[in-house]
Amino acid sequence: MLLKRQIPIFIVMFFGFLTLFGWFIDQKQVKDFVDIHGLQWYGIISTFAIFLGIITLIKLQLIKILKKQKGWQYSIVAILGVVFSFTAGFIYKGNPNIEWGAHVIEKGTMFKWIFEFIFTPLSATMFALLAFFVASASYRAFRIRNFEATLLLISGMIIMIGRVPLGSSISSWFVLYLLVFILGITINSIFKNRNYTLISFSSGLIIVTLFGMYLGWPHDKPGIFFLPTLQEWIYKYPNVAGARSISIGIGLGIFATSIRYILGLEKSYIGE
Amino acid sequence: MIFNEIFGAWVAAFLTLAIFSFLYKDNPFYKIAEHAYIGISAGYWLSIGFWTIIQPNLLGRLWPSKEYSDLSPWYGLYNIFNSILPSIFPEGGIDKGHDMDLTYLIPFVIGIMMILSIFKRFNWMARWGIAYTVAIAAGLRAYGYLNSYILGQVKGTIVPLANTGNPIFHISDPSLFNNLIILIGTVTGLLYFFFSKEQTGTFGKITRVGIYFLMISFGASFGFAVMGRISLLIGRFVSLIDYSSAKYHHATIWVFLIMVILLAYSSYTEKKSPSSNI
């Protein structure tokens, strides 16, 4: 019981207090631990955990092969992959001029070759696949269910268009005319009366045109209808306000939970 | 152009296109690439972790070359390792610029326990490592988040409202209007996360304003996320175009053609035998 229960709790409380209050102590050993050793120890432990993960991975794939489950042939590829990169990492450098240890970060070794021509294209392409899924999701999943979702999608679309060069090619007057058009549609769907629609639509057109002639059709004025200016306003002010309240909330949530761990109020992570 | 690089370009072009082929449908090319990815990434991270953390920072502190002597039993143990695995334990101690620090035996032991927990009997051994991880995360994070996320953000929200020379309204530069937007948005947003009061009446109206700010912020995140995905796709296409040059013997084009032919053939045979259509 001592080994399974009391010691883990002691570890959490001791190191939690040490690293939290170590920030305020000007003493070499404590400072060294808080600044350097504490995290290096963590790095060491988490690297040992990778061994654990690999053993699990190989075990699962081997079971698949031995039981000839569906798609077991591909499990062979996975195991070969582990063996291949393990070989390059620990057994064969491929370049005698480079020392062990440096071979994982120096050019001209087999490990680096794996990195450049296998690991990089795979991870980058997996990421790039998301561009396609964003496109299909925007067609099929991003729905204007309520006012909140409308706000979200509209601010997203303004950022998307306003941030790229295309946005600065669109005149603010085009946006204004577009707004008049949307206004017309909205009035039509609310009142279902052709006359209202016609009146509001044409008066909108006339007002915008007169206004434009008066100002001499400047490309980027009035600023609120020029997408690059508008997106900048959105992302510097309302966006920051929203993001800030979330940040403070998350900061507070994490602080509260950390305190909970350090004081030993929450022990679910060690199976309590 | 060296053989290694040309061969590499072919491999890279194959893997890239194999992953992209998933867009057409799940197929053997994709499955090969996917499983190769799982296996290779596991070995890759293990090697990186071992050679950049365990060997220099752990072993390099337990047996530094600075304090090497043939006589000490501690280095006698090292010499045994040296005769078995000379690549990890080079002759004369490990020179990574560290002094000897035997406190590092603690993470060493905890790490070994972590691996041993694979056996059912030693299942509990993982708890020590988890406990240490949680402690470090909690202790260090609490300070950092309090300083940068809470105090820094609270400070940022204390906006000037007078005597700054800012205009009352300006769309993109600092102005009184924009400062008020930040103040109101942050305060109402924070109120939205208030749990001990029902969001009805006036309070409900205020928190609605908060939600609108949150939604605009999510919209911006959304726009930027889309932007990033597209940029990465551009990057991928640029390298595929690069690999299709004569320098690499038009790798992309050939691999693409072969894949299309094979996929077309397989869907042709599948149509013949409808039973395999699951």
Add this chain to the structure above:
Amino acid sequence: MRDKNFLIGAFIVFLIFLFLQITKPDLYISDRGLLLFLILLFGGILQFSTRHALRGGDVFLRTIPGVKAVEEAVGRSTEMGKPVLYVPGIQDMDQVETVAGVVILGHVSKMTARYETPLNVPVARSIVLKAAQEACKESYLVEGRSDIYNENMVHYVTDDQFAYAAGVNGIMNREKPAACLYMGKFYAESLLLAETGNSIGAIQIAGTASQSQIPFFVTACDYTLIGEEFFAASAYLSQKPDLLGIVKGQDIVKIVMLIMIIGGTLLRLFHDLGAINFNILDFLTITKG
């Protein structure tokens, strides 16, 4: 304020802090005093409200629509005779969100046990696998339905991010769950999950604190628990007084911060107008050290 022990403890801690601030011994980095004060203050508030709740004090929490919807979603699955899919994020147990996700899973599995609805929990880490299995087993036991508990309802897919997402997508397409719950830490795969879930017409409820993924959930899911709401949800569902107390304490800390923001703005206004000499920004800046 009848918690005598707490008051005495708080007073002693405050005296120690005062002593440090006044004498400034060599060992103490006094430039960071403000932060130490805040840690002690916020920590004290959280501790106090926990103790308050444990002693049976009143803890009221407003309803969160997303939390309420969880039960409805399970109910709908039962009616349709389809399984419930639960994804506890793709990170390990060292993330607060994952822990919260596993705790919520405990409550969801209680509902599925009650309604005898099949539950499917694919996970991405071996440690999460163990924790999630424990949570489900416990719930089925508590509901007296350990006869229908099956260890394979929680199963490991793979550690790799996109391979995991592909695996879960496969499950969705084959089993067509009526309810998909995503609770935990998510990265880029959030979109893949939500898009597929949307295409099979499932009720989707998401909860996460990953800021950049929330928009995808908000647009593609029926309900989303945002940031702090998500952490509160686990306390809300658990109904454990100490956890509820912490949430209540967070509210008090929020009030303190609102006072800091509004009071600070006023102080700055007076300062800028030349009415007072005290600069709040300098006070809040942690001097370098």
Add this chain to the structure above:
Amino acid sequence: MQNISNFILKLSRVDRRWIFLIIGLSVLLPLFFPLGLPIRPTDTTQRVYDAFESLEPNSKVLLSCEYGPSTKPEIHPMVIALLHQLFEKNHKVYVSCLWPDGQFMADEALKEVAHLYNKQYGKDYVILGYKPGNEAIIKGMVRDLRAIFSTDVKGTKVEEIPMMEGIYKFEDFNFLFSASAGFPGSIEWMQYATDNTNVKMSTGTTSIMVNDIMPFVVSDQIQGILAGMPGAAEYEKLVGKKGIGTSGMDAQSIAHLVIVLFIIFGNIGYFIERNREKKY
């Protein structure tokens, strides 16, 4: 009217492979046939530029590379454009990396730019290299840089590198630029280095991180931000050196337009469907 809405409904149920094809082509075609849309620097990009312009000549700038090949398209063009600016103004560039891949990226960028300005390794720029340890490295550099970096990436002792004279800790630098694609990165630099010292920093990040960092930019904890590939293109424009960022912008513009149109069309279909459901 009925026909049109039927048609739209039909379109909204189209196989998603057609969507994939359209988005793929809208990225690929502009790469072959550029449109040359004009680029306009945004305010936050301008702030980064101004921050570097206002540095005294011969300033010591720490450039921290925290990105790898998978995010190279977004960050790498920024680093190249920035190096042009720094070398032109004769600043000294120190490169450190918190990600192992960062040093290859930095090496590649320096090889491309340094020789154009006749800059020499060790005198005008140095790569200190990668050290594992995440935020511990940042904290260590703030306390004692030479304890963390006793040698540069080539193994030369720091004492023997001319430009390392007078550099003992993080505060001896004049400015920090963090080219960051995630953890550890800009946020950690801010939390553990610049928030605790008098050194200022700017950052260039992937698009997805922009919103996490933006509050810190507005509160002046970070001086400006280069946001993703468009940010890189804008910086290229300010510095006056066209690069990958600029050439990718047409594809980026078209793809964004296509996605916006998808959202609009998808929602029109959704509305029609919902209205019909109401009627029946």
